Amino acid sequence: MTHHLGANQYGKAETRVVRIVRDSPVHEIRDLNVSTTLRGDFAAAHVAGDQAAVLPTDTQKNTAFAYAKLHGVDSPEDYALALARRLLDACPAARQAQVRVEQYAWDRIGDHSFVRRGGGVRTAVVTVGPDEAHVLSGVEDLVLLNTTDSEFKGFLRDEFTTLAEADDRILATALVARWRHTTTDAGRETDWNASYDAALATLLSTFAGTYSRALQETLHAMGGALLDAQDGLAEVRFSAPNKHHFLVDFSPFRVDGLTNEGEVFVAADRPYGLIEAQVVRDDAPPAGDAWLGVPGFC
Amino acid sequence: MTHHLGANQYGKAETRVVRIVRDSPVHEIRDLNVSTTLRGDFAAAHVAGDQAAVLPTDTQKNTAFAYAKLHGVDSPEDYALALARRLLDACPAARQAQVRVEQYAWDRIGDHSFVRRGGGVRTAVVTVGPDEAHVLSGVEDLVLLNTTDSEFKGFLRDEFTTLAEADDRILATALVARWRHTTTDAGRETDWNASYDAALATLLSTFAGTYSRALQETLHAMGGALLDAQDGLAEVRFSAPNKHHFLVDFSPFRVDGLTNEGEVFVAADRPYGLIEAQVVRDDAPPAGDAWLGVPGFC
Amino acid sequence: MTHHLGANQYGKAETRVVRIVRDSPVHEIRDLNVSTTLRGDFAAAHVAGDQAAVLPTDTQKNTAFAYAKLHGVDSPEDYALALARRLLDACPAARQAQVRVEQYAWDRIGDHSFVRRGGGVRTAVVTVGPDEAHVLSGVEDLVLLNTTDSEFKGFLRDEFTTLAEADDRILATALVARWRHTTTDAGRETDWNASYDAALATLLSTFAGTYSRALQETLHAMGGALLDAQDGLAEVRFSAPNKHHFLVDFSPFRVDGLTNEGEVFVAADRPYGLIEAQVVRDDAPPAGDAWLGVPGFC
Amino acid sequence: MTHHLGANQYGKAETRVVRIVRDSPVHEIRDLNVSTTLRGDFAAAHVAGDQAAVLPTDTQKNTAFAYAKLHGVDSPEDYALALARRLLDACPAARQAQVRVEQYAWDRIGDHSFVRRGGGVRTAVVTVGPDEAHVLSGVEDLVLLNTTDSEFKGFLRDEFTTLAEADDRILATALVARWRHTTTDAGRETDWNASYDAALATLLSTFAGTYSRALQETLHAMGGALLDAQDGLAEVRFSAPNKHHFLVDFSPFRVDGLTNEGEVFVAADRPYGLIEAQVVRDDAPPAGDAWLGVPGFC
Structure with a gap:
């Protein structure tokens, strides 16, 4: 009974590319974590140790740095598309290149000075083949957190259910969201930065403005709002x-008048609920391999 | 233009279940990180905020604890199968339950005393539907590390290639591997622990005994050896x-006779190459949803 | 030859206290990570297993939650002082209580909605004895990052020195800074929040505005500026x-005209230089135990 | 009102040195994380940006690599002493060098093949001045974990105390321990590896063999046993x-006969108690700066 090579891919992960634009005294910074992946006919490397078709991951890393200059980093999507196309061209055995980028935001504190903002990390995943290109934008x-307007009740119960119904609870999440563009830069000029800024604003305002009967409902509202706001998006995950x-229980404390009216909470680490969902435009074009190899649900 | 709910799932992640077996003065410990996921018809929760079909993630957590006693934890696979079946039964809207377990190893230092071993973490992922059950075992x-018998040369070059060919390099990885069983406990009694121990031994000995012309080749050899050794496995990822x-370059140091003959290395953090591959038995039965929702390539 | 108990302390670390102020429709949030420590005569617990003098760490945790309501969290310093005094009172064997707080910042996105800001974490460490109270404020x-106006040259060289002199480099750090207040709330009302905001502004503007011949010089300027700006501070660490x-070396790439004029960098993880220093006001009052047990240099 | 430079130090942190010994077909590996620190008269760098006295951290890193070959890594203590002495010699402005080493253990799986063991990390901290040398060995x-023979009762109570007394609980910790040697290699040949192995064995056996009325008592016993076992140790921290x-409460579950007799526990992340203590030999020589700059309590 024999066996064979199945699906496979390879690349360089987490190349930390920092691009400074210093054409004027007011510098700009693009701070990226870049991962590249090639898929195609690399069976000889796996089966026979033959590297003739393999563009080294070290070269992929070099290319990521060089393209930060040659192409520039106007947006992570734009940079990733250019890099993916280059890698596909440079490696004939590859039928597909995927580039994943995380971009860290910095706030300006001077003409050439910055403080890292923290908070959500902007992401882009592009998947490019000879005849297709897919772009996922996102945030990680x-x-x-909502301090009110969140409930959870009316749920299914069994003999292990001890959870009390909640009329007013904190709702908090550390969201990962990705949305698929129907257009790439092939057809028309997409303003990736404007799209991202608008998407983030939509997610935040919808989270803030939605009464939540479950995190599921909130996510669905956020996804729907995003699709409603931007025609160029096919789906959100x-x-x-x-x-x-x-809520911390103050009732055992022997202090007169000490009550906890939704005011003091313990933030728990583990376990945590994990809600994962997609919202899809009814006439969304096929996703192809847009989501292939993206770690996790989205 | 309207939109709809796409694929979705929910559950409780990273419930830290510690099971002590104290039937005799020589105690046993099972130290688990358990994540449960339900898939099915939960659209009402997403679209209308209606929880009637939703078994709370808090209940799933309670069940994970209860089943550590009611069913016990002979192996992570066995426990996960029992827990997944219970959750599927308890939640009529669910068409599938997936349970993921990480098991941390401890070494005995006394009848009721242990020191955590560290090193690789044993994993199990089971996916159970009304008519199917899939089991993935693995290690994370x-x-x-091999200090020699590893080369990398003959690779494709382009204008960004600067990597020197290597005749003798260190080969090191932090492996994630998962292998799919063709049998579950439905058909016959599988000794999950014996299978895991044997699989780990096969992976280690093949890594140690294989001359490597690329990490791809080493992985392929490891996967093949694992399938060769255990008939009950369909594929490895x-x-x-x-x-x-x-290798640290000592040549700029002005010290007579100081050379570096493959003796002193810097261990780099990022970036890193990332090689991902499957080895599949030729007559492997279909995987169904065995790999659905498993984060990452494998 | 015998031995004895030396210095010791105990407490509850990393209690995650979230305080919501909901007196009006516009809610406020204080998100804290609180660690409490007691020092004193607890020898019986160590030597004889006698807990009669030991206020349990579980009680310390409960008190941290209760005081988020009873005292409130106007600032981390103010809250920490109240909590430390309470713990000292509640535990007669204690001669000193130290409370450490990390406060995570949130940006408002609605009346009761927030997005976590990320970036620097505000810290406070207070150490309270029967007759003293010390307050350290800080940021972690x-x-x-400065993209220019940083050099490093003229340094000591030996036979292992390979570093090139740099006229223009990126200067970046992930700063931990703490500053000691000469006043606590005993003497007069200190506006801890105003002091912190001003201190952060001073640190940022001095970092941005200082030409750097070494990170040491930049830190010294930042510390001096902070002491100059706030009379109530005794020292900065x-x-x-x-x-x-x-800077990525583009010279091996075979691309015409491709140069790297301070534009593309690789952000390294490890190793990293680590510069640690204090700036002290000439007439600073003694620090007492203000810094005792604070992890790391500062 | 003026200010001045206070205490300061600098160095290179977390240099990842991997040393392969390949003098025979059976290779050895030493896997280290090395941090070096210099203290002395470096005021000119801080105050005036003058680097003339500053041995660059890059050079310190280079020296760490070179000494892995020139001196070798028989033990982390031995290597750290040699490296510290070299750095002190190479930098006239320095009055003290401190080297901290973490050593990761690997298990052999072949003549030139290893699997990383995980579990506790061996540590060494050496502090060397012109006339002194201190060595701290340790484990991080x-x-x-003990599954029984641990209680906690008879503790102090106040109005916030809700903790129930425990007759039989799990006792678990992630220990950091360091012990100070009275001898360095100046006086006589110390077998650092034998000492470490014996110390680890003493800590494990004492943990396993001690009935615990509090973690404090267990630590005290472990420290005492270590000092009793090795004459060359002055103190333990x-x-x-x-x-x-x-213990998970099964009483709300509506399952006949389901009880939890010390069998199923939830492992909590935060908060956690934090017990810190020293055990000191009665005639211990002064510690000097042995502990200076060691992060945390020990």
């Missing part, structure tokens, strides 16, 4: 840990 | 960072 | 990793 | 998080 670790904040 | 963060160890 | 993980950004 | 992240394992 976007930590959101969310992975959302329910970061539990438990 | 298994850090392996690997995600293997190439943990680069760069 | 404040990631700062810094722990500053030199987060290296290395 | 040594995760220990511990930092020990109390990794809480809470």
